Amino acid sequence: MTTTTSPGAARPAAPHEEPDILCDNLVRIYRTEGIEVVALQGLDLRVERGDLVALVGASGSGKSTLLTILSGLDTPSAGVARVAGHDLSSTDRRARLRYRRHTVGFLFQQAAANLLPYLTAAENVGLPMLLAGVGRRERPRRAREVLDVLGVGDVADRRPAELSGGQQQRVALGVAVANSPRVLLADEPTGELDSRSSDEVFEAVRRANEDLGTTVLVVTHDPLVSEHVARTVGIRDGRTSTEVLRRDGEAGLVAEEYAVLDRAGRLQLPAAFTGRLGLRDRVRLDLEPDHIAVRPGHDGVDGKEGA
């Protein structure tokens, strides 16, 4: 698949540095009234410092569960979740509060609704700075700088009701990145916007990534977002299952889809492939010189399972 738009091509990973987001065999089990739901079933994910990664997946695949853990609101049942060196299985309340205040920023679908209506855009962005102890004179200057980067510097003195939906969402993004968090977590940030406003909000997210150096993980159903980032991770049944990497090619942007092989050697085969060949229960694996062949476990002659 190719597209002509030009996002930043996939950056080379720096495997020796600790990534900004590291999930290793992450498990989250919900227990309600004696019923267990395994929302994350050994999820692995690495997001390198400074990257912008989209996360996609069907409803119920575990995206919100993952974001809730990464935002420090919930703890994993097992496995490792680390963000910018912070271990998120720790239950120290003060450390979690510091983490939420300084290390991560959040942008949600209705983030604009959380702007204080009686404050201007610049005052809204200045508020988290106030909580972080930034001085009175410094705050308006820095708030305006942030709003400029996000393309809404010209409306810094307006209140939320005087802004369009896309402008409000960009101001909400300004609030999220006001204290220069290392990582921005965004959950469907363009979900309620028309395509023009989506475009502007996504462009602002990209500016936060490129100009402010924020690492971004964005959960989205919006193809405008997922098809225009260098890396899109697909999550299925609580595990990362596919990745699409995009790079600049001669005819524009070239996208290549990969299946994810986890550290234990597990692989999720696409349902379309297994369905087409009737693969189920057991399959045969044959090692060929340059690939592994996966064949039905039954011979197909008399319907009996193969050896």
Ligand SMILES: Nc1ncnc2c1ncn2[C@@H]1O[C@H](COP(=O)(O)OP(=O)(O)OP(=O)(O)O)[C@@H](O)[C@H]1O
């Ligand atoms: N608090 C909870 N208690 C019990 N089960 C839960 C809870 N939260 C989520 N689940 C279950 O965990 C699984 C993953 O849910 P999650 O909300 O993470 O999926 P999602 O990919 O974000 O879905 P959506 O796109 O619809 O928001 C689902 O089966 C869901 O029903």
